[in-house]
Amino acid sequence: MPAPKSLLGRAFALLAVFTAERPSATLSELSRHSGLPLSTTHRLVRELVAWRALARDEEGRFTIGLRLWELGALSPGALGLRERALPYLEDLFEVIRHNVQLAIRDDLEVVYVERISAKDAVNVLTRMGSRMPLHATGVGLVLLAHAPHDVQERALASPLKRFTEHTITTPQALRTALAAVRRDGYAISDRQLEPITHSVAAPVRGPNGEVVAAVSVVVPVETRTDTVLPAVRACGRAISRSLGWRTP
Template structure:
C-alpha cells in the first residue's frame, strides 16, 4: 500500500489512519501509520492517542496499533449485515455440523465481498478470511455468487477493471469471468478452486430474500 495525499479535514485524517488497517496489515506502528496515511508523524501521534482513548484503536505492549473493540461493536450494528447474520446463523451452524468445514457468510460492497460471519473448523484448512475482511469478487466463491446476481452496471464495472492474479488458477480475463458468472447462474452455486491460495477450494450458494433476490 502506497502513501496517499493527506486529507485536510480532521475526520478525513482519522479515517485515513483507520484505512491503513487491512486483512494483510492488521497492526501497524506509529511510523507505519504516518507513512501509509500520508499524515505527519506529529498529527498521527495526536490522532492515535485520541482514537485509542475513544476505543477505535488499541495499542499493545510493543507499541503496535490495532483496530479497537469499539469499532467492531459499531460494525456489528450495520443494517446491511445485522439482520442477515441473525437469520442466517442457525443455517450456518447446521451446515457446519454436517460438513465440519469452514462456513462463511458475505455481502457485496461495491466490487468486494465483505465477510460478516464465520464458523471455523478446528482441523479445517486455515484460510485468509476473517469477519470484516474484504476479498475480490472475481476470485472467491462467495464473490462469484454475489457478482453473478449483481445489477448489470456492477458486472460491467467488474469486467472492465483489471482482474488481479493471486495464483496460476485465478480468473484474470473478462471472457473467463463472463463464462464463470454464466455457470453460476445456470448451476445455482459457485466454486472457486485455488484462486486465492493454492491449497483452498470453496463452494458458495446465494442467500435469497423474500422476493427471490440475492442479498
C-alpha cells in the first residue's frame, strides 16, 4: 500500500507496525515497515514519544507507550493484564462489596486500569484510566516501594501534594512508609485521598517476580483493615500466578 499522506494516517501507519509478533522495533524498522521516509519517521516518532504513544526501551527500540494503554483500557476489548486479572478482581469484589482497583505505574503516577464498585460503595476519586500520585494511594505506595531506586529518589525529591490532613507530605514519612511496604508485603493508605476511606493494597508480580501492578480495595474508614487484608493479598497472589509467577 502507498504510504499515507495525512499526518494522522502516517502516525497510524507507524503504530500499525507493532504486532504481537513484533512488540518492538528500531527507527529503521519502523520506516521500512510503514513505508515512510526515515526523516519523516524520525520526526513522527519523536512526537509520539513526547505524547507517550510510544516509549523507548534500554536498547533503543520503540514499543507501544502507556498512553495507548490508558486509552485501550477504556475499551471493552482491552487485552492483557486487565483480562488476566478480572476474574480474581470479581472474586475479591464479591467478598468486599465496595471498591476493587487494579493499577500500574507510569513514572511518578498511578494509572488505574480496572475498577469494580458496588452501587452503594463508599465514594472514591479514581476511575478506570485516571491518574493519581504515587505517595497518596495504597496501590501507589506498593508500586513505588518496588520501583527502581532512581524512581524512588525522584519521588522523594518531588513535591508531595496534600489531599487531607493524613496525606504523606514529607520525604522521611514517605521513606518510612515504603520500607514498611517492603517489609510487610502490603500497603495501607489511611485517609490520604479522602478522610472517609482506607485503601488496602498488595503487589501483583510478573513471571520474574517483578512487581508489575497492584491491587487494592477502598473501604469506609470504620472498616477494620485486618478484615480485608487477607483477601486483598490472596487476590494479588492469584493474579500473579495467572501472569506466570511462582511462589519461591
